[in-house]
Amino acid sequence: MQNKQQSMTREEVREIDCHVGRRLRLRRITMDYSQTYLADQVGLSFQQFQKYEKGANRISASKLHDFARLLDVPVSFFFDEMPDEMKAASLADTPSIDADENPFEDQQIRAFVEAYQGLPGTGLRRAIFQAVKAVARQNQPG
Helix, strand or coil: CCCCCCCCCHHHHHHHHHHHHHHHHHHHHHHHCCCCHHHHHCCCHHHHHHHHHHHHCCCCHHHHHHHHHCCCCHHHHHHHCCCCHHCCCCCCCCCCCCCCCCCHHHHHHHHHEHHHHCCCCCCHHHHHHHHHHHHHHCCCCC
């Protein structure tokens, strides 16, 4: 087993920052939040938030945690679907992700999200989102 660490090139780092920014943008749009709203919630300027989404600036761990909380996803969401060539080499085996862990592998869920995104008006989408969350909370054990 090799224990030698390799430094990533600036381009490799930038690709990861861009991927995280694209995932942030994807979730923000899915949740129907504006850039201004999320920037305000975490104490950023609109311009800084735009730089995060474009990958021009790296998101700190604490800000990534804030975004995950606001967007109701685990921090790992921002690294999901990262191309293999971007993934850092690891000595440990990477566990496989099944449909329970990656719900977008389920065709029905993808169809639901596409239909949801096709709804007119942000108010309607937000109301439906809140209703689905409320029903899910009511049906959780405990």
